[in-house]
Amino acid sequence: MENAAFAEPVPRALATEAVHAGRDDLARLGLHAAPLDLSTTYPSHDAAAEAARIDAFAATGALPDGPPVYARLDNPTTARFETALARLEGAESAVAFASGMAALTAVLLARASSGLRHVVAVRPLYGCSDHLLSAGLLGTEVTWTDPAGVASAIRPDTGLVMVETPANPTLAEIDIAAVRHSCGSVPLLVDNTFATPVLQRPLELGARIVLHSATKYLGGHGDVMGGVVACDEEFAGALRQVRFATGGVLHPLAGYLLLRGLSTLPVRVRAASASAAELARRLAADPRIARVHYPRIGGAMVSFEVRGDPHRVIAGVRLITPAVSLGSVDTLIQHPASISHRIVAESDRREAGVGDRLLRLSVGLEDVDDLWADLSGALAAGPERGTAPIAHRPAPAHSA
Numbered sequence: 065m066e067n068a069a070f071a072e073p074v075p076r077a078l079a080t081e082a083v084h085a086g087r088d089d090l091a092r093l094g095l096h097a098a099p100l101d102l103s104t105t106y107p108s109h110d111a112a113a114e115a116a117r118i119d120a121f122a123a124t125g126a127l128p129d130g131p132p133v134y135a136r137l138d139n140p141t142t143a144r145f146e147t148a149l150a151r152l153e154g155a156e157s158a159v160a161f162a163s164g165m166a167a168l169t170a171v172l173l174a175r176a177s178s179g180l181r182h183v184v185a186v187r188p189l190y191g192c193s194d195h196l197l198s199a200g201l202l203g204t205e206v207t208w209t210d211p212a213g214v215a216s217a218i219r220p221d222t223g224l225v226m227v228e229t230p231a232n233p234t235l236a237e238i239d240i241a242a243v244r245h246s247c248g249s250v251p252l253l254v255d256n257t258f259a260t261p262v263l264q265r266p267l268e269l270g271a272r273i274v275l276h277s278a279t280k281y282l283g284g285h286g287d288v289m290g291g292v293v294a295c296d297e298e299f300a301g302a303l304r305q306v307r308f309a310t311g312g313v314l315h316p317l318a319g320y321l322l323l324r325g326l327s328t329l330p331v332r333v334r335a336a337s338a339s340a341a342e343l344a345r346r347l348a349a350d351p352r353i354a355r356v357h358y359p360r361i362g363g364a365m366v367s368f369e370v371r372g373d374p375h376r377v378i379a380g381v382r383l384i385t386p387a388v389s390l391g392s393v394d395t396l397i398q399h400p401a402s403i404s405h406r407i408v409a410e411s412d413r414r415e416a417g418v419g420d421r422l423l424r425l426s427v428g429l430e431d432v433d434d435l436w437a438d439l440s441g442a443l444a445a446g447p448e449r450g451t452a453p454i455a456h457r458p459a460p461a462h463s464a
């Protein structure tokens with residue numbers, strides 16, 4: 065949204081942007097909280113002017129000046145979230161979608177519509193991202209490689225290189241600047257869901273596109289689903305056109321909640337990361353644990369391989385929530401081979417380091433000693449304690 069209300073010439077720190085970006089006009093409007101606009105349509109007695117706005121949008125996907133036309137093009141509340149997220153990622157623009165998967169779908173369709181159907185991707189990715197690429201559901205074709213193989217995997221019809229770092233669920237890290245070097249003129253997309261712009265700003269390292277499942281840390285409270293892409297304005301226009309044509313829009317209430325979530329993002333991520341680092345240390349010193357994965361850049365996610373039965377840990381937690389997804393204020397634990405990466409073929413899963421004894425912990429804001437007591441108790445849980453039948457339920461195919 066490039067208008068005077070959103071322009072901000074003075075560079076501001078991330079913590080300041082988190083609270084103020086996308087809201088710079090509020091005081092002038094006499095408001096404190098952002099207004100929530102639930103309109104699906106906008107009245108206009110001037111059909112010629114509205115036609116001109118529609119033509120302008122059809123030409124480039126740029127948001128037309130003047131009042132909005134229809135909620136599938138644009139929504140003022142969601143636009144505030146988009147502006148704020150763009151500022152946090154250091155991007156020109158951002159485009160929000162109904163979910164992280166809707167956001168990735170729009171990116172793939174936007175590239176394929178210019179004839180660039182081939183994607184080079186590095187495993188592991190989030191399970192459903194892996195599935196979307198592998199299944200070729202959108203007419204895309206994927207070559208899987210490791211970071212060193214990116215350059216040689218690129219073809220004339222390659223439209224995208226995609227990586228996730230730290231990756232879901234192994235927390236494997238990729239040198240973004242090095243991969244970017246291998247991409248040549250092909251845009252590099254980094255899924256920044258785990259790191260958030262608090263810990264990593266991929267555009268500064270040469271990535272062209274940043275993707276978030278906003279459902280996770282950006283929302284931060286486990287009560288809103290959304291996705292967002294931060295990129296240059298030209299690609300944002302292409303994404304808005306795909307969003308308009310395919311309808312994967314974010315609900316304005318979700319836009320409101322995501323904007324609110326961004327206010328506390330830096331504080332939440334730093335506090336949860338401190339606890340996660342401490343839990344990673346305690347896990348690494350625990351003889352019941354075979355291996356701990358914790359990224360060098362930090363973060364609130366910890367993965368670890370148990371020596372015993374991982375299902376017992378899931379069944380044994382009492383304070384920690386045994387649930388898929390991540391990035392909430394409460395701590396969540398799940399078994400990727402059963403749940404989040406269930407949809408990935410077993411051999412691909414194993415090759416990407418997602419073994420049967422791996423558990424993924426999303427650390428929240430509880431007291432770290434309470435978390436450790438619960439986790440340690442669950443690790444010690446014998447059959448008499450782990451009675452919940454979680455391990456025997458059929459796994460949902462699509463989950464975060």
Ligand SMILES: *Cc1c(COP(=O)(O)O)cnc(C)c1O
Pocket residue numbers: 163164165166190192193228232255257258276277278279280289290291464
């Ligand atoms: C959850 C997740 C997604 C998918 O996002 P949804 O909002 O569930 O559609 C994509 N990437 C990563 C890394 C995720 O964790």
